[in-house]
Amino acid sequence: MGISAIGIDLGGTAVKIGLVDRFDGLVEQVQLDTEADEGPEHVINRLAEGVRLMQSHAFAPVSGIGVGAPGSVDWERTTMRYPPNFPAWGVVNVAEGLRKRVDIDGPIIVENDANVAGLGSAFFGAGQPFDSFLMVTLGTGVGGAIIHNKKLFRGTTGAAGEFGHLSIDYAGPPNRSGTTGSIEAYLGQRFLSRYARYRLLRNPDTLLHQTAGEDMEDLTPKLLFEAAQAGDVAAQEILAWAGHKLGRGMGSLVNVLDIRKVVVGGGVSAAGDFILEPARKALLDGVMPGLRDGVELVQETLGNQVGMLGAASLAFAYLDEQDSTRTPAP
Amino acid sequence: MGISAIGIDLGGTAVKIGLVDRFDGLVEQVQLDTEADEGPEHVINRLAEGVRLMQSHAFAPVSGIGVGAPGSVDWERTTMRYPPNFPAWGVVNVAEGLRKRVDIDGPIIVENDANVAGLGSAFFGAGQPFDSFLMVTLGTGVGGAIIHNKKLFRGTTGAAGEFGHLSIDYAGPPNRSGTTGSIEAYLGQRFLSRYARYRLLRNPDTLLHQTAGEDMEDLTPKLLFEAAQAGDVAAQEILAWAGHKLGRGMGSLVNVLDIRKVVVGGGVSAAGDFILEPARKALLDGVMPGLRDGVELVQETLGNQVGMLGAASLAFAYLDEQDSTRTPAP
Numbered sequence: 001m002g003i004s005a006i007g008i009d010l011g012g013t014a015v016k017i018g019l020v021d022r023f024d025g026l027v028e029q030v031q032l033d034t035e036a037d038e039g040p041e042h043v044i045n046r047l048a049e050g051v052r053l054m055q056s057h058a059f060a061p062v063s064g065i066g067v068g069a070p071g072s073v074d075w076e077r078t079t080m081r082y083p084p085n086f087p088a089w090g091v092v093n094v095a096e097g098l099r100k101r102v103d104i105d106g107p108i109i110v111e112n113d114a115n116v117a118g119l120g121s122a123f124f125g126a127g128q129p130f131d132s133f134l135m136v137t138l139g140t141g142v143g144g145a146i147i148h149n150k151k152l153f154r155g156t157t158g159a160a161g162e163f164g165h166l167s168i169d170y171a172g173p174p175n176r177s178g179t180t181g182s183i184e185a186y187l188g189q190r191f192l193s194r195y196a197r198y199r200l201l202r203n204p205d206t207l208l209h210q211t212a213g214e215d216m217e218d219l220t221p222k223l224l225f226e227a228a229q230a231g232d233v234a235a236q237e238i239l240a241w242a243g244h245k246l247g248r249g250m251g252s253l254v255n256v257l258d259i260r261k262v263v264v265g266g267g268v269s270a271a272g273d274f275i276l277e278p279a280r281k282a283l284l285d286g287v288m289p290g291l292r293d294g295v296e297l298v299q300e301t302l303g304n305q306v307g308m309l310g311a312a313s314l315a316f317a318y319l320d321e322q323d324s325t326r327t328p329a330p
Numbered sequence: 331m332g333i334s335a336i337g338i339d340l341g342g343t344a345v346k347i348g349l350v351d352r353f354d355g356l357v358e359q360v361q362l363d364t365e366a367d368e369g370p371e372h373v374i375n376r377l378a379e380g381v382r383l384m385q386s387h388a389f390a391p392v393s394g395i396g397v398g399a400p401g402s403v404d405w406e407r408t409t410m411r412y413p414p415n416f417p418a419w420g421v422v423n424v425a426e427g428l429r430k431r432v433d434i435d436g437p438i439i440v441e442n443d444a445n446v447a448g449l450g451s452a453f454f455g456a457g458q459p460f461d462s463f464l465m466v467t468l469g470t471g472v473g474g475a476i477i478h479n480k481k482l483f484r485g486t487t488g489a490a491g492e493f494g495h496l497s498i499d500y501a502g503p504p505n506r507s508g509t510t511g512s513i514e515a516y517l518g519q520r521f522l523s524r525y526a527r528y529r530l531l532r533n534p535d536t537l538l539h540q541t542a543g544e545d546m547e548d549l550t551p552k553l554l555f556e557a558a559q560a561g562d563v564a565a566q567e568i569l570a571w572a573g574h575k576l577g578r579g580m581g582s583l584v585n586v587l588d589i590r591k592v593v594v595g596g597g598v599s600a601a602g603d604f605i606l607e608p609a610r611k612a613l614l615d616g617v618m619p620g621l622r623d624g625v626e627l628v629q630e631t632l633g634n635q636v637g638m639l640g641a642a643s644l645a646f647a648y649l650d651e652q653d654s655t656r657t658p659a660p
Contacts, residue, residue: 072620132486144586148485153478155588156462157621165585165618168500169511170578177618179585181499248500255495255509256474256583258485288495288507290402291487 005106005315006054008047008067009113009307010094012036012085015043017050018305019057020312025124026305028057036086044094048101055104064106064315067094068116068307075158077109077314109314113137113307115152115161117265117300118145119317120310125302126263133261134253135300136163136246138268138275142184148259151317164188168249186245187268193219196238206234225271239271243278250279250297251286258291265300272299335436335645336384338377338397339443339637340424342366342415345373347380348635349387350642355454356635358387366416374424378431385432394436394645397424398446398637405488407439407644439644443467443637445482445491447595447630448475449647450640455632456593463591464583465630466493466576468598468605472514478589481647494518498579516575517598523549526568536564555601569601573608580609580627581616588621595630602629 002022009016011034018029030050036043047067055062071083078095080086095108111119118135121127127135127147135145144163146153154160164184165177172181175188185191197216200206207227212219227235250262262283264276280297287295302309332352339346341364348359360380366373377397385392401413408425410416425438441449448465451457457465457477465475474493476483484490494514495507502511505518515521527546530536537557542549557565580592592613594606610627617625632639 146586148483153483153587155478156590156624157588159621160586160588162585162588162618165582167578167582167585167616168497170498170575170612170616177620179581179616179618182582182585245500248497251509252495252497252512253586255492255497255512256476256490257483258487258490258492260486282500286497286500286509288492288509290507291489294486 003316003319004058004060004062005064005066005312006051006062007308007310007312007314008050008065009116009311010034010047010067010069011307012070015047015050016304016308017047017054018308018312019054019062020309022316026308028054029308030054036089040089040092040094040097044097044101047094048098051098051102051104055102061105063319065098065102065104065108066116066311066314067098067108067110068113068311069094069110070113073110073112073158075154077111077158080110107315107318109318111152111311111314112158114143115145115154116310116314117143117306118147118161118263118310119152119313120302120306121263121265121300122147122150123313123316124309125265125306126298126300127261130261130263132259133263134163134250134257134259135161136250136262136264137266138187138264139189139266141188143266146257146259163249163253166249166253168245168252183246183249187242189221189268192221192224192238192242192268196224196235199238200234203234207232208235221268221271225274228271228274236274239274240278243275244282246275247279247282247297248286250283254283254287254291254295260291260293260295262297263300264297265302265306269299333646333649334388334390334392335394335396335642336381336392337638337640337642338380338395339446339641340364340377340397340399341637342400345377345380346634346638347377347384348638348642349384349392350639352646356638358384359638360384366419370419370422370424370427374427374431377424378428381428381432381434385434392434392436393649395428395432395434395438396446396641396644397428397438397440398443398641399424399440400443403440403442403488405484407441407488410440437645437648439648441482441641441644442488444473445475445484446640446644447473447636448477448491448640449482449643450632450636451593451595451630452477452480453643453646454639455595455636456628456630457591460591460593462589463593464493464580464587464589465491466580466592466594467596468517468594469519469596471518473596476587476589493579493583496579496583498575498582513576513579517572519551519598522551522554522572522598526554526565529568530564533564537562538565551598551601555604558601558604566604569604570608573605574612576605577609577612577627578616580613584613584617584621584625590621590623590625592627593630594627595632595636599629
């Protein structure tokens with residue numbers, strides 16, 4: 001067993017805390033209810049308990065803690081800002097809260113969960129072979145991260161990588177924030193479900209009338225995948241439609257970033273090739289000919305461990321940087 | 331006078347060679363015909379002559395040479411690859427060719443001209459106040475560069491920044507390379523001229539029937555600007571249409587890169603606020619609310635000196651990197 005860190009995947013309903021070995025990956029883990037509505041103090045106390053439990057499993061002092069958190073995180077990577085699904089949290093310095101409660105000699109770093117997924121993929125997942133890649137997470141919303149030369153590209157304030165807000169149609173449908181034709185307006189769960197519902201309501205030939213109710217109010221991406229897998233052509237066509245939009249956005253971004261690898265993770269990616277095959281084709285069609293060599297779209301394989309592994313990777317990446325004596329301490 | 335470098339702006343018809351002081355900017359310059367059809371040896375000989383002339387004006391040894399060149403340049407930044415408008419050039423190592431011919435103790439760096447414009451803006455132009463910005467050059471085509479923390483973001487092969495190939499409409503018109511709805515398919519000179527011609531052919535109220543010929547075969551962006559400036563409403567509307575497309579592309583990219591400053595240069599940007607005012611509005615509309623603080627679009631002010639200044643900046647940037655002892659010599 002080599003150098004290890006603790007990775008915390010802080011979600012709105014559940015928190016996963018893992019002891020992660022740099023080379024062997026996830027060694028121990030515990031899952032708790034977040035209990036976000038009990039407030040930040042309560043939740044950070046729970047995180048600290050989990051950290052101590054993981055420390056008790058470690059053979060040597062752990063070298064740092066990483067936290068993947070939803071929503072916006074500040075540039076210094078200590079503080080969550082108005083996280084969605086954390087009622088009344090406002091601005092919370094999670095790193096400082098943990099630092100007070102746990103005995104650890106090393107960095108404590110908080111980062112946006114999509115960025116954490118990208119780093120997890122780069123260190124432990126499908127992104128390992130690539131120096132640079134675009135991470136796309138298909139979940140309730142569409143998130144993303146840009147990994148460039150094995151590091152997170154963070155932009156000006158740490159918010160870079162919001163692939164879900166890339167627009168592929170300036171006159172397209174609005175998303176939650178009002179921007180038009182963004183990838184999220186096609187592939188976000190609510191948007192995809194709504195599109196499928198309208199498209200299928202008058203189609204009596206689809207299985208989904210049985211599984212999603214006659215008026216299809218219960219239609220979800222999951223039901224779409226199941227129907228597609230059962231051979232339902234209408235469901236397959238809708239997933240292909242979504243995959244096409246996804247690929248077009250990726251191709252557009254490949255042209256601008258000259259980053260030719262894409263890793264897709266998150267729940268919706270479980271639809272696999274029903275979405276990803278059309279996405280691959282649209283991706284290549286959208287890339288200018290001079291950049292097509294080496295373009296590749298692969299699926300993340302880490303499943304829901306990616307959050308813990310990626311969070312621990314925040315600490316590993318920090319320590320790598322320290323080795324090259326460049327970055328100030330967080 | 332401080333540290334100086336020689337900047338070469340190698341265009342298809344003319345080459346500009348300047349002696350550039352790190353702090354005072356352009357000190358001396360000479361312009362030659364490129365004579366590209368005489369072949370690479372001939373042209374590199376002419377470049378070397380120009381370099382020697384500039385050296386003769388320098389009070390101290392110049393510290394390097396930068397070359398801005400059209401088309402694709404290799405990752406090592408020595409070699410032009412199949413440059414457009416350089417008949418039968420193929421693959422030409424310009425840096426090596428110059429190194430053999432001139433007596434200079436310092437880097438010789440070749441870089442794509444849009445990237446050079448970005449660096450020139452960062453060191454000497456409208457980009458100086460910004461740590462990170464998106465450079466957009468509106469010329470015959472639409473080029474671009476990403477400056478991140480005062481450095482060029484080069485992607486995987488050095489081709490990053492092709493803003494003209496960002497798509498804003500997956501079902502939009504194809505550009506030269508066949509990708510659809512790219513910024514260049516709206517704002518490239520030929521595309522903009524063609525759009526304006528079709529839109530105006532049956533509009534008898536526009537000045538352009540007089541300046542661009544009855545069938546408008548001679549319509550150019552320049553004639554459009556002149557008509558707009560003379561108060562022609564039809565011409566103004568077309569430029570606003572183009573500006574709107576431009577801004578939408580910028581907004582989309584701001585969301586993904588979290589880089590909130592945009593500098594626009596190149597010939598077409600001479601249309602100024604007829605294009606840039608609508609672009610500013612569309613840019614803000616396209617940026618997600620959480621990233622709108624500090625979004626800014628400014629016009630480059632260096633005019634056609636930006637090529638020489640940017641090329642010399644390649645050498646300055648290289649020397650800065652050397653100071654921080656990180657990058658291998660080119």
